[in-house]
Amino acid sequence: MPEALQQLIRSLSRLPGIGRRTAERMAYRLLLRNQDLLKELIVSLERAGNEIVLCSRCGNLTAVDRDPCLICRNPKRTSKVLCVVEGAPDIQVIEQAGSFPGKYYCLRGKISPMQDETVTRELIEKLLLRIEADGVEEVMLGLNTDVESDATASLLGDVLKPLGIKVTRLAFGLPAGSGLAYSDPETLKRAMKGRQEVM
Amino acid sequence: MPEALQQLIRSLSRLPGIGRRTAERMAYRLLLRNQDLLKELIVSLERAGNEIVLCSRCGNLTAVDRDPCLICRNPKRTSKVLCVVEGAPDIQVIEQAGSFPGKYYCLRGKISPMQDETVTRELIEKLLLRIEADGVEEVMLGLNTDVESDATASLLGDVLKPLGIKVTRLAFGLPAGSGLAYSDPETLKRAMKGRQEVM
Structure with missing residues (x-):
């Protein structure tokens, strides 16, 4: 198995509730049948990583340009x-x-x-x-x-x-x-x- | 819920075997407790997307610089x-x-x-x-x-x-x-x- 494939399977199986077999199935699906989902996942992960922060008042997840979050700001x-x-x-x-x-x-x-x-x-x-x-x-x-x-x-x-x-x-x-x-x-x-x- | 979080949950729930609830759990874990896994996933997905191709002889997944794959080339x-x-x-x-x-x-x-x-x-x-x-x-x-x-x-x-x-x-x-x-x-x-x- 190519090293890049093994690495992808290892990373996926670190997700909560994902065992080795499910991670394999995901990796094959992403590479064989769903290259568009692979690209979409990269974009979604990058966007979430960049745009989501913890609300400084309540600790909930919020957009970086909406801190305090919408609940905290709701009059x-x-x-x-x-x-x-x-x-x-x-x-x-x-x-x-x-x-x-x-x-x-x-x-x-x-x-x-x-x-x-x-x-x-x-x-x-x-x-x-x-x-x-x-x-x-x-x-x-x-x-x-x-x-x-x-x-x-x-x-x-x-x-x-x-x-x-x-x-x-x-x-x-x-x-x-x-x-x-x-x-x-x-x-x-x-x-x-x-x-x-x-x- | 911030749009970037919703988008991440949507993308994750497109993976095989992943329902809405599991995708939510994954997204929260990635953003709250495991930012390093989030970054690792991006790297693994990008690497796999760039380095893995189908072997031109057998159709198995192989590294782009190893086509035909190791099985096809094994004397x-x-x-x-x-x-x-x-x-x-x-x-x-x-x-x-x-x-x-x-x-x-x-x-x-x-x-x-x-x-x-x-x-x-x-x-x-x-x-x-x-x-x-x-x-x-x-x-x-x-x-x-x-x-x-x-x-x-x-x-x-x-x-x-x-x-x-x-x-x-x-x-x-x-x-x-x-x-x-x-x-x-x-x-x-x-x-x-x-x-x-x-x-």
Whole structure:
């Protein structure tokens, strides 16, 4: 196999979720049947690499000539409710749900008792700066549901509540459109704990 | 979502086996966590696009400065046995099995009764030129196992056998390492038809 082909397969298989076989299939497709897609990919990657940066306010991906990003600059969105997420992809998912009226803040790192305290303190201080600057009244935690995220949630609660800020977290429970029989014990336990009275 | 990000997601989701969600995950990974992979991909794609061509003798992928390819030029491989495959990826798979001593020829198209006769005739004529030039004695058909490949096999048999060329096809049967209970009826039917006496 030519070295340039091997290199392409190696690079493709470094993409998330792509094994060796899929990378081979992609490389052959690009070279044998889809030279136009090969060229298009080069252009798209170069353009994204040059034009996309992290929003200096929220940490979401944004165009280099639109920093702060469109969400941060949207005057129709309230700055009083701040959704704190772990990563930029989470913002995309919440936006697709379409009902969040506030703004975002991306932690860009874990706030965890297991990690170096200086890192944690720096992350929290940055968040506090944002909260003060915007006069945030409610922090809604849009965190994952693993143990580390639970630790992050309780740590942020401990820091923010004494400042008079309301701290909420996305509800745990059964996912929509899924059968009760398919849910795992942990999800069910949390759904029971959060049960609500039927009106 | 910035247009450059949307464009990258669109391009990535054109790759085989990549849906919208996976393409999004890739794009975020490339931009948020793996800018070095983004740059590496551009280099690999450009290099492959510039350096890889089809071997003018067999149709396999080869470096532009190695045409004919290393297999076609290997004096230790016999030219008397020619393996005819449908696409270049098939050559790679047969090479990995490691026991084929001959050379390859890639049809680069279907030879099918359903398709324009001129196309079929041209494909066959090119193959005949190669067979004559090399004095091929056996053509081993390394074709797929669908109906169209069966049609290709019988058509090539009809053309080549009258010329005194032995025409063989890879055996059908049970795949190695798989349980009999998991095989489909068609595979089993073919395995029975091709059953061999135990020595």
